Amino acid sequence: MPEDNDLWLAGVDGCKAGWAAVIRNLADPASIRLEIVPDFESLVNFSPSLGIIAVDMPIGLPDFISPGGRGPEKAARMHLGDRQSSVFAVPSRAAVYETDYSDACSSAFRTSEPPRKVSKQCFFLFPKIREIDALMTLDLEKRVYEVHPELAFWRLNGEREMSLPKKVKSRANPEGLDQRRDLLVRNGLPKEFLDQPPPKGCGRDDLLDAAANSLIAERIHLGLAAPFPEFPRRDDRGLRMAIWA
Template sequence: MGRWMAGVDGCRAGWIVAAQGPGQAPQIAVHADFGDVVAALPPDSVLAVDMPIGLPERIGPGGRGPEALLRPLLGERQSSVFSVPSRAAVSAPDYSVACAAALATSEPPRKVSKQCFFLFPKILEIDALLRADPALSGRIFESHPEGAFMRLNGGALSEPKKVKSQPHGPGLDQRRALLERAGLQPDLVWGTPPRGAGPDDLLDACACLVTAMRIARGEATSLPNPPGRDAFGIPVAIWI
């Protein structure tokens, strides 16, 4: 394909990256900041990241448009798709202010889940980069691991990755098998994740790498198609 591709997922230490260059085996790395992820890759690389990108001013039923479109495709795994609130809520300084802003900018009115709230700093990291350099929107794409796995599987997966917040062996193995079938090396998908990342983070980064490959080949699908745009012109779509 001639370009570097990378799948990126948030993790305890920051961001875990599965990157692959032309004719090379994938490499795994962890970076503290998303800016470091971008700086470590060539300027024409394609990145698929498991993090919401593009923040509308108001939110309709089911969250942003991409979430409402992806969720029904995932069957029992649809709870993995969080409802991301408006830009005002994501930018709020604390949880109570975020909930108040979300209630005021959603229809029907909806507060913010604690799980989603903890993602806000990472969402804002990417948002700040894209607002500072709009050209990055041409190579940084929002993805979703369960959407990638669903495409690889030809349908929603039967096993979750986690049960009661703990890694779920059958679910992880199911996803490893799909990644192997997609052409990723067994020592990558069965390997030990780097410090600061869990086994599910590693597999999610690999799933996003597969999506980056699909984007580079022109085979990925955006939800919606074409992508929407927020007030800053940032695309609002999940690619699978």
Template sequence: MKDREMWVAGVDGCRAGWIAVLLRIGDWNSARIMIAPTLDRIVDVPEAPAIIAVDMPIGLPDTIEGSGRVPDKLIRPLLGQRQSSVFAIPSRQAVHAFDYGEACRLSLATSNPPRKVSRQGFAIFPKIREVDALLRSRPGLMNRVYEVHPELAFWALNGAHALHEPKKVKGTPYPPGMELRRRLLLKAGLPDELVHRPAPRGAASDDLLDALAGLTVALDMARGGGQCFPDPPGRDAHGLPVAIWTLRSSS
């Protein structure tokens, strides 16, 4: 497939389900933003993106050593003051618990040292389970769907330097931090109209920003770039990759 015929997508979770920015490589006029209740609706759009960079953990180990999965531990030190945005994802058993108390009990039993589950982490378990079920039922998607983390993408866009401004403060978008990330997206070549477009109904402004960060990773990967942590990716017991991808650093 020629580059100009290839579509890519950056995806983030949002209130309405998922927000995606789709783009045909080389044609910024083709960019469109969509909201979907489930991830498979994005995977199965007519454009059939060849690379889908999603801000959601993929690959769930049966046991956890230390402060999370291997990729979580590898990228956290790179992010400086932003490292708290990398949640410590627990074991597969804990993620598949529907009750918070049960998730904590299972996490304690499958981690060394024993760790409970954070409330913030527990809140995204339904979406982690959704991605997990989709990839396990359709293993061919493992060649298209990749885990990313927005702050790691911005780290790479910032020349392999952590960002000092937070994106949100006390749950509210922080204008200086949002503008810093928009400037990095513009520097990466994204058009102003796309970077400053209002988020559609069902998504917040930071959700769209994170989807755009994922789009930069998808673009770089589609062009033969990308880097992952760890390299090569690990695998969980179901063969799912355990790695976080970002674009090649501009440093």
């Protein structure tokens, strides 16, 4: 692991333009910046090298989904109260690799107990899940960690769920976004950075989520983050299945 004065880390969220990454050097608060990259491999190979990449996307896909699910989703939802609907159930790897929604539902139904189909919200994430899954190795998971913004906000908010939703009827909720922005400022991120107009293809919620994820990346580096569940299982390729916060 690099020394602090050389450590760059990133909090990452998927966006319409690709991936929104809030990149920081722990030794230099002024180094914070937003990068929009078209593919996840660009972050893996980013210069300067990113010591920790905390990304809001499932990592580790079982071949079969048991009654408890993959594990991380159930463990995260327990802490999120009214915000738990933001954590989507992830199906089997075979289902994730289907490109047609009905085929994905059929595949998920065959590879789960009890049999379950796929939510449309989760299906729309499949291309990005596949993108990471194609890159992930046991060596890379030393740098790349699965996170979730609402669990990040819960952690940063003294382990209390956020009282306002981020979206209402699939539209951004300005009051909920302001609440999260203010929390990030209290946790040391500059307000002017968080209030910047995001570039095309990146929403304000993407920027704030990536910023929250960057604070979890810092917690991971400092040894303060914990996996959910506490004792993660591994998928059939040996990849860890855990959301960190």
